[in-house]
Amino acid sequence: KRYGIQAKDDLVSTLIKGGVCPSEIHRPWLLKYCIQDVNITEQLFKAQLEWVQKNNPKLLAVIFTRCLLTPVLADIEFNGVHLDRELVQEEYNQTYERFIELTSELEHFAGGLNWNSPAQVAEFLYDQFGFAEPKDRRGNPIRTKGGKRSASVATLALLSPRNKRQRDFIRVYKERNKIKAALDKNLEFFVGAAEEQDGVFTAQFNQTVTRTHRLSSSGKGVTFLRDNKKRSVQFQNLPSIYKRLFSARKQSWKVGEGDGAQLEFRVAAFLG
Numbered sequence: 260k261r262y263g264i265q266a267k268d269d270l271v272s273t274l275i276k277g278g279v280c281p282s283e284i285h286r287p288w289l290l291k292y293c294i295q296d297v298n299i300t301e302q303l304f305k306a307q308l309e310w311v312q313k314n315n316p317k318l319l320a321v322i323f324t325r326c327l328l329t330p331v332l333a334d335i336e337f338n339g340v341h342l343d344r345e346l347v348q349e350e351y352n353q354t355y356e357r358f359i360e361l362t363s364e365l366e367h368f369a370g371g372l373n374w375n376s377p378a379q380v381a382e383f384l385y386d387q388f389g390f391a392e393p394k395d396r397r398g399n400p401i402r403t404k405g406g407k408r409s410a411s412v413a414t415l416a417l418l419s420p421r422n423k424r425q426r427d428f429i430r431v432y433k434e435r436n437k438i439k440a441a442l443d444k445n446l447e448f449f450v451g452a453a454e455e456q457d458g459v460f461t462a463q464f465n466q467t468v469t470r471t472h473r474l475s476s477s478g479k480g481v482t483f484l485r486d487n488k489k490r491s492v493q494f495q496n497l498p499s500i501y502k503r504l505f506s507a508r509k510q511s512w513k514v515g516e517g518d519g520a521q522l523e524f525r526v527a528a529f530l531g
Contacts, residue, residue, distance in 0.1 A: 262306040267295050320530065325466060332464045332474075339461035340494070341508035344453040350504060351446045354438055361435035368428050377403070380410035384418070388425060393417035412436070445501060448490040451483030459508065462494045 260266060271292040274284055281289055311318050373379050384390045385408055392400040393414055401409050401417070416433075420426040452460040465475045478491025507514045519525065 342458040343506040347449045347453045364431045377410040381408040
């Protein structure tokens, strides 16, 4: 609209935003919508090029590079990545067993404690266990907005143990949190994808989100039958220890990894 270009068809757009699957939309309407989309995108691209040529011609090389990259990203998005089912299951089992062990240890320290109750957790930490309240930069105790003693995860991470009992508790608590995060953020999804999607999952690349113009990605939510919870995993920022869980999806295919010394600086110099 800012460039004076016709907008897309409102009806089909409303249906898609409302959760209607495109396969259920009247085909001629959908086809018209898609053709409109392509034509409007072309018009917008040409309008933006014209603006850049007039206002900042140096950006043309950046736009050209981005355009060369886009089909590659689209290809990766369509194909997704593949997980080795046996390795994923093995990693999940070991991690879950350790989680159960740590949960049992934590229960030994705080039997019957409701960890979802901030008041109970605060009483346990500061009264029963004798931890000193963490303080802010001004030396004041970190409290809730209502002035109560804080029992948030961030506050618990600042606790300073002063004896063996406190050190043992902190060790168990932090390791359990770390493993729980691994299960919730990655492994539960990996197992679901391995069991129900032949090990393949996809995500969406974003070229215009980060301030540094680096690529980012967004996970695509999937509800697996195994727990009926909607989960997603993005393509970047996966823990490096899980790289070994990925494999080629066909026997004749190979997985490779490319890297180079000072790669970003060399590419920047080349483009400059």
